[in-house]
Amino acid sequence: MSTADEVLPARRRTGNRRRPGNNKWSGARLVRRLPWWFAAAVIAIGGLLWIYPFLWMVGASLKNPLEVFTAGLSLLPEKAEWGNYSRAWSDAGFGKYLINTVIVTVTTVVLVVLRCAMAGYVLARQSFFGKKVVMVILIATLFVPTGYTIIPVVEISQQLGLLNSLSGMVLALAGGAHVASILLYLGYFRQLPRELEESAVIDGAGFFSIFARIMLPLANPVTATVTLLTFLGTWNAFFLPLVFSFSRPDLRTLSVGMLAFVGENSTDWSGMAAAASISLLPVVALFVLLQRYFVEGIAGAVKS
């Protein structure tokens, strides 16, 4: 986790640290730093409170149902009840939901990256008839909420025979919105020098190979950002998967399955906590591993 300094580099530390006689543990320096240690302590307490609900949930997932009621704030169970997990995993189908979520998320991310990179590339680098129209439509629909489009999306999916299928869910998730991703690619491609393509053309490269071999690899930072933002958005998507799996419980994703689980087993608190842990642990683990890229991606998106 020491990597965040590279991500959002602190203002360059200037001068005085290197000054002779001002070594790291000198008394004066420690006194000067005291307010910062105090601030760190205050923030640490805040941070602990911040993640407390997660800790409580993981704790509750290992308690027996009665203990969840009586143990109050304590995090550690008296005796770990792994049965809660097997109950959620197989009986409530969370194993299946996890697989569905992974399939839906991975294919959506691939589709979104490809289509947005291609569209961003031609919009940034090519002049063609109808470009203005495309741009205006994209910008005009930048912030359409799901609740606004959901009824026709369901209707047209039904007519295409895609309503109760994972592929229908993926197409709807990858097809709607994502204008911001196109604009990210567009902005990035636009600032690359023209000579790149011109010399590639002289070397005999065609349109597609210029894109696939030169432009797309150059846009790796944007691809990382778009991948992570789309991943987060799709993994957490709720409205669309909910509507697409109304009559097919076996197609539920984790978030929809969770709601159904609570509806059907409103008394099974520890099972609920285990199900929530199964749903959240993969994405939290991924986040801790890729923490730096997550932060970098979102920061990069707002800076451009």
Added chain:
Amino acid sequence: MAVTVVPDAPPERGTRRSPKAGRDRRLGRNQLWVWLFLTPTVVLYGVYTVYPILASYWYSFVEWNGFDADKTWVGLANYRAVLADPLFWNSFKITVLFMVAVVPLKVLLTLLLALVLNSPKLPMRTLFRTAFFLPVVTTTAIVGVVMQFVFDPASGPVNTLLRELGLVADGINFLGDPKTALWTVVSVYIWKWFGVTLIYWLAALQTVPDEVYEAAAIDGAGPWKLLRHVTLPLLKPFAVIITLLTLESTLKVFDLMLTMTNGGPFYATEVVEIYIYRWAFAASVPQLGFASAAAVVFGLFVGLVGLLQLAGIRAARKTRSAR
């Protein structure tokens, strides 16, 4: 969709300084590739965003339950019914109230924390950043369900804590009481999405060049003066963008609301998207025409917010380039 491949269209005028013949021929050949590249977006976006927007208008003029094929043209009746429904205005009011409550709190609190977390003198700041960002990556719907238990009046941790501290005798029914439900969702929403706004501010703070601080420090400015006269003015254009991004994202509170309160108790947390959902999918006899009319009215409102956003960003750009 409506767009067709136009292979021989002339290149846009004025984009090239010397339109050489060879280049023009190449551009002509490229047109095919251009539309090939745009096809996935044009088709998918057309089917799943542009068509639905247009279709919503059409649906809003018919009476249709979603099961039968026949749709009866009813003209403006759906709009009249929506605009006459006090529950629609209630959901509209709650959407706006939610926005007004969340945006200033979130923008200001994250700015405060970002200013502290941005200092290289603060120990363990990477760890803190991770902790505050953690709720962002978690699934909203699941957070909603977990929070139902966290705020449970009988045995949830929040009420247990309040009782142990002796602040209340009986548990507070945070989500079951119309007076507290909305504010509970507001606080959970701020908690959940705090990290994103925090990262926005940290990114903005990185754009302030070191030289500015150094020059001001040489002129004898203390930390407070640096903040007031250097940092905050330089952050102004970002403040506009961050506020508007935050504002726009609060319109999408659907998942959290539905899983935490389902719009209740007594419609106290029913935002417009839940209102639409209730009429279109959760009713025993869906009223898709009526729900579409509500969606169109809501869409116009969102469009207005979007316009405001673009105008704000343009104004922010202007102040930045004027410097």
